[in-house]
Amino acid sequence: MRIQLQWDQSLKIGVAAMDRDHERLVAAMTEIETLNAKKADKPTIGKAIERLGALTVKHFADEERYMGSIAFPDLAMHKLIHQDLLAKFQAHAKAFAAGDGSVSEDFNNFLVCWLRAHIRxxxxxxxxxxxRTPAKV
Ligand SMILES: [Fe+2]
Ligand SMILES: [Fe+2]
Incomplete structure (x- = not known):
């Protein structure tokens, strides 16, 4: 069964810039699911996946910079988690590119779980x- 994800208040962490990014990521993910449900053609879905990938790369970089600005002690660990997520995302994107143009349940559930579990x-x-520590920037 495919899991659904929609933006809601429980995904808010209270850092405005990051909340905005997360909302955009959830919207980009929902777009992929909507296109898939409408049976959009493969290049269209592929572009939506690319868009989510680009947003993710930018978000991770911005988030890591932000964590540095507040001297977050677990930054190195958080960076590793980001690298792992990105590698998994890219593997799923590659499988999509090699497939029949539909988004697998696995890919969808990975995106939902990643967004929900990682953010919360x-x-x-x-x-x-x-x-507890005000940002310097
Ligand atoms: Fe993160
Ligand atoms: Fe994040």
Missing amino acids: GIDARYAQHAA
């Missing part, structure tokens, strides 16, 4: 740290 469980930690 991992990103929430630097937000808690930020609440």
